[in-house]
Amino acid sequence: MDKQQRASDIVKLLYKYRKDKVANESNLIKAICSYFDDIKNKDLTNGDMFFLRYMASTIGIPQYFDMLNMFREQDAYTYDNLDDFSCAIADCSLYTSDDVFLHRYQKNILDMFEQNKCNRYFLSATTSFGKTYLVYEIIRKMDYNNILLIFPTLALLAENLEKIFTEKYRWIRDKYKIHTLSDVFSWNDNGNLMIYTPERYLSFLDKNPGKRFNFVFIDEAYKIDNDFLQDGEDRENERDTAYRIATHFALKDNSIDCLFAGPYLNISERVDSSFTNFLNEYSIIPQNYNKYEIVTKKEINIGERKSIEVDGVKISLPFTAKTKRFTSLVRQLLYHKESMIVYCYSKASVEKYTKELIDCLNVNKEITLLCQPLLRHLEGLYSGKGKDWIVTKALKAGIGVHHGLIPKYIQNEIIKLFNNGVLKVIIATTTITEGVNTCAKNMIVLSHKKGNKTLKKFDAQNIEGRAGRFLSHYSGRVFILDSDFCKVLQGEENTINHRHFDKNINKGAIEVDLVKDQFLNIEDRRQKERNAAFRNNIQIPELLDLSFKTISIEDKYYVYSTIERLPQQNLLQIEQLIKQYNSRRICANNGIQQICDIVRPIVKNSDLIFLGDYIRHYPNFCSSLNT
Numbered sequence: 001m002d003k004q005q006r007a008s009d010i011v012k013l014l015y016k017y018r019k020d021k022v023a024n025e026s027n028l029i030k031a032i033c034s035y036f037d038d039i040k041n042k043d044l045t046n047g048d049m050f051f052l053r054y055m056a057s058t059i060g061i062p063q064y065f066d067m068l069n070m071f072r073e074q075d076a077y078t079y080d081n082l083d084d085f086s087c088a089i090a091d092c093s094l095y096t097s098d099d100v101f102l103h104r105y106q107k108n109i110l111d112m113f114e115q116n117k118c119n120r121y122f123l124s125a126t127t128s129f130g131k132t133y134l135v136y137e138i139i140r141k142m143d144y145n146n147i148l149l150i151f152p153t154l155a156l157l158a159e160n161l162e163k164i165f166t167e168k169y170r171w172i173r174d175k176y177k178i179h180t181l182s183d184v185f186s187w188n189d190n191g192n193l194m195i196y197t198p199e200r201y202l203s204f205l206d207k208n209p210g211k212r213f214n215f216v217f218i219d220e221a222y223k224i225d226n227d228f229l230q231d232g233e234d235r236e237n238e239r240d241t242a243y244r245i246a247t248h249f250a251l252k253d254n255s256i257d258c259l260f261a262g263p264y265l266n267i268s269e270r271v272d273s274s275f276t277n278f279l280n281e282y283s284i285i286p287q288n289y290n291k292y293e294i295v296t297k298k299e300i301n302i303g304e305r306k307s308i309e310v311d312g313v314k315i316s317l318p319f320t321a322k323t324k325r326f327t328s329l330v331r332q333l334l335y336h337k338e339s340m341i342v343y344c345y346s347k348a349s350v351e352k353y354t355k356e357l358i359d360c361l362n363v364n365k366e367i368t369l370l371c372q373p374l375l376r377h378l379e380g381l382y383s384g385k386g387k388d389w390i391v392t393k394a395l396k397a398g399i400g401v402h403h404g405l406i407p408k409y410i411q412n413e414i415i416k417l418f419n420n421g422v423l424k425v426i427i428a429t430t431t432i433t434e435g436v437n438t439c440a441k442n443m444i445v446l447s448h449k450k451g452n453k454t455l456k457k458f459d460a461q462n463i464e465g466r467a468g469r470f471l472s473h474y475s476g477r478v479f480i481l482d483s484d485f486c487k488v489l490q491g492e493e494n495t496i497n498h499r500h501f502d503k504n505i506n507k508g509a510i511e512v513d514l515v516k517d518q519f520l521n522i523e524d525r526r527q528k529e530r531n532a533a534f535r536n537n538i539q540i541p542e543l544l545d546l547s548f549k550t551i552s553i554e555d556k557y558y559v560y561s562t563i564e565r566l567p568q569q570n571l572l573q574i575e576q577l578i579k580q581y582n583s584r585r586i587c588a589n590n591g592i593q594q595i596c597d598i599v600r601p602i603v604k605n606s607d608l609i610f611l612g613d614y615i616r617h618y619p620n621f622c623s624s625l626n627t
Contacts, residue, residue, distance in 0.1 A: 003042070006035055007051060014058065026291035029059055033296045036064050037311075037474035040071040050084055057087035060104025061294065062094065063471060096137050099168060105292055106134045109259075112287075113138050119257040122221065122279055124265040125289035127465030131261045132160065135217045136169065138259065144214040145190040147176070150201055150246060152220045152239070153434055154408050155415075157195055164195075182207060198239070198246035199550075205249055206547040214257065216250045220434070221262030224278075225496050228458060241510060242550050244500065248514050249549075251282045258282075264290050264461040266493035277501035277519070295468040296475045301486050302329075310477060322481060326353060326446065327360045329479060333442060334361075334424055341440045342427040343463050345447035347403045351390050353446065354427050358397045367398040370422045374413050394427075402428035402436075433462040442477045443467035448484035460488040509552040555602040562598050570594050 010031050017024040032055050039048075056065040094102050102110065106129070113119045119142075125131055139147060151157045161180060164172050172178075176193035177186055182203035184194075194213075196204065204211075222228040223243040251258055267275055267286055279286060300308060302325070307316050315332045317325045326342075333340055344350045368375065375395060379387040386392055391401045391410065400414035400423045411431070417423045419439050426432065426440070430450050443466050448455055455463075468476020480486060499505040500514060503521045512520070512527045520528065531553055535545065538557050548556055563571075577591025596612040603609050 003039060003048075006038065010035055010055060014055075025059075026293070029061065030293060030296050032056065032059050032061075033064065033294070033474050036068070037296065040068060040474065044072075053084060054087055057091055060094075060107075062087075062091040063101065063103060064474065067471065067474065096140065100137060102134070102137065103130075103294065105289055105294075106130055106137075109134060109287060110137055110141060113142055113257065115142070118254065118283060120251075120254070120282065120284045121259055122284045122286045123259060123261040123289065124221070124267070124286070125261070125263065126291075126293050127263050127462065128293060128295040128468065128470045129289060130294075130470060132217075132219065135259060136172065138217075139215065140171070142215065142257065144257070145192075146211070146213045146215075147193045148201065148213045148216045148250060149193070149195045150198060150216070150218045150250060151195070152197065152223050152243060154197060155412055155434070155436060156219065157197060158412060159437065161195055164193075184208060187211065198242040201246045201250065202242060202549050206549070209546070212253070212256075213250075216256055216258040218247055218250060218258070218260045219262070221260050222265055222458065222496060224498055225275075226499065227497065228456070228494075241508075244498075244511065245514065245549050248500070251284075254283045258284065260284060263465065264458050265496045266290070266458075268495045268497075273495070274497045274499070274502035275495070278498040281501070281516075294470050295473055297464055297467055298475055298477045299464070299480060299486070299489075300477060301480045301483055303483055322446075323353070323356050326444070326481060327356055329444065329481075330357060330425060331360060337424075338442055339418070339421075339424045339440050340426075340442035340444055341432055341438065341466055342425065342444045343432070343446060344427060344429060345449040346429060346451060347405055349447065350401060350403050350427050350429060354390055354394050354399060354401055357399055357425070357427070358393055361397040361399070363396045364398045367422060368396050371395050371417060374410075374417070378410070395423075398423055398425065400426040400428075402426050402432050404429065404431050430459065430463070432466060433459070436466075437469070438466060439469050439472050440466060440476070441468060441473055442479065444479045444481065445485050446481050448482050448488050455485070455488050456494045457488055457491045458494045460485060464489065509554065510550060551602070558602060559598060566594075566598075 010028075013024065013028045013031050017028045036052065036056075044052075052068070053062075053065050056062045094104065094107055096102060096107075096110070105125075109121065109123060112121060123131060135149070149160065151160060157180065161178070163169060164178060172193065176191050177188065179187075179192060179194045180196070180200075182196070182200045184192075184204065184207075187208070194201070194204065223240055224247060226240050247260075250256075251260075267273070267279075267288070270276065278284075298310065300310060302308060302317065304320075306318055307314060309315070313336055315329060317328055319325050319328060330340065330342070342353065344353055375392065378389060378392040378395065381389070391406060394401045395414075400418050402411055402414060406414075414423070414426065415436060415438060418426050419437075426438070432438075443464060445463065448460075450459060464476075464478050466476075467478050468474075499507060500511065501519050503519055503524075506521065507515050507524050507527070509527055509531060512524050513531060515524065517525075534553055534557070540553075540557050540560055544556060544560060545553065573590040574594050575591075577587065577595070580586045580591075592615055596615050600609070600612050603612060
């Protein structure tokens with residue numbers, strides 16, 4: 001379709017938008033974004049430039065026009081008529097400071113925050129919306145005294161901490177004391193910004209029950225619902241429990257402003273749904289921007305096609321075997337210097353496809369040189385056996401490996417190398433969707449599952465959302481080598497729920513005391529009575545009862561009473577461990593084994609059970625850690 005026809009279609013959409021903004025706004029955004037992507041490298045007249053300028057301003061994303069400079073070598077555009085000049089004036093309203101330029105939909109949320117009123121919002125939006133970017137502008141506008149930012153992972157915490165220490169965010173460092181650990185020794189009544197995971201926030205709360213915040217931001221809202229687990233397992237997750245409890249205490253005071261955010265989350269239309277009850281309980285107003293894809297997505301369902309053409313690039317896929325088609329696709333995208341993320345359903349699948357790709361790409365000496373610091377570290381792991389680790393071998397071929405069993409600090413280094421252009425390929429599970437921001441243009445999808453479960457539509461949208469990044473790309477490409485993934489995308493929306501407000505779900509011994517009676521079922525009431533009876537029959541310090549909020553009262557009492565009965569020699573071993581670790585970061589064998597023996601009966605996580613048993617049977621484990 002030629003340029004004029006595309007422009008004509010956009011004008012028609014514009015008329016529909018003016019008649020019914022709500023119904024047609026998201027469609028117009030997609031059309032304009034796609035149009036920019038298609039013509040960004042073509043010869044454009046001054047009339048073309050004016051049309052593009054006008055449409056970007058009309059839809060409230062003038063950044064689309066500004067991005068043209070990244071793709072073109074052309075003289076700066078000059079304003080030569082009043083209509084054009086009026087667009088420039090309108091765009092000025094989206095500046096919140098000299099160097100911060102929002103799009104209209106971010107500005108809509110920012111404008112909702114006003115002084116001397118309750119500002120509490122739940123924002124569900126696309127991955128390209130810029131939710132966390134918006135948070136800092138809310139903080140700047142409202143000039144809060146004490147702020148709490150809760151991120152679900154250490155990776156996201158570290159990413160935001162790194163952002164704060166850039167020159168652009170110096171104003172935050174000038175105004176606030178930054179805290180990332182639960183032990184806070186320099187709290188002032190004004191000027192504190194806490195960046196925590198849920199677990200660190202709860203630990204802070206145990207030590208500082210009287211501290212009060214003026215604003216709370218809680219990211220990745222889907223963590224509140226156990227059905228949105230990322231690991232594909234049908235079980236309760238300790239971190240999801242911590243997330244719900246942290247959310248409860250962070251939002252408990254309705255006078256505190258908050259923004260609760262997440263991607264592609266659908267709220268049930270039932271007025272009595274559990275999540276609606278949650279929002280009402282905490283006086284939170286929902287804002288749905290799920291359809292506003294600021295970066296469009298081109299879905300290419302490869303199926304059995306022998307060749308495809310995308311953006312003028314022809315890709316040949318003559319093979320029938322999925323593995324061969326995958327490696328061929330990657331090599332041809334690399335030839336065109338394209339970056340990509342590859343989604344696999346499991347750790348084993350990640351390593352399988354990584355090995356196949358390593359055999360095709362071999363060692364890249366230039367990349368090996370650029371990755372030397374990380375490679376030296378990896379090769380020295382596991383008594384020198386790290387050189388045979390798939391992560392190490394992949395890195396030498398220019399491939400990043402990303403799944404849940406890779407230590408977080410290594411994951412972070414791989415993402416940095418990818419975003420800096422050193423690596424062009426990351427092969428990952430759903431860990432790549434857990435708030436990890438990348439600059440990938442392409443997503444290659446190899447499966448419609450995560451673990452042994454079929455992906456939810458939410459998962460599929462989140463995976464697809466990793467293709468393309470606002471201010472770097474107009475459009476992301478999603479190459480689909482499993483056609484069932486398309487069926488998931490076209491399926492029904494997944495509704496988010498909150499177990500604290502659902503009578504049909506048992507709350508468990510840890511969370512039941514936080515829930516109002518009207519949302520308790522018969523088993524919940526019995527559990528709450530058991531908790532109360534247990535408290536009446538034992539002698540345990542009140543401070544201990546109120547602390548360690550993710551541990552049940554019975555388990556807390558078991559640990560407390562066990563420590564009380566320990567011989568003095570065993571207590572001294574634990575004391576020695578604490579002193580040595582605090583002063584020299586050295587682990588004392590006997591002290592570690594004492595702690596493992598104490599907590600072993602209450603540990604339910606299989607990985608932690610394995611680790612505790614391993615330490616008990618291999619006393620030299622701590623010595624190897626110290627070296």
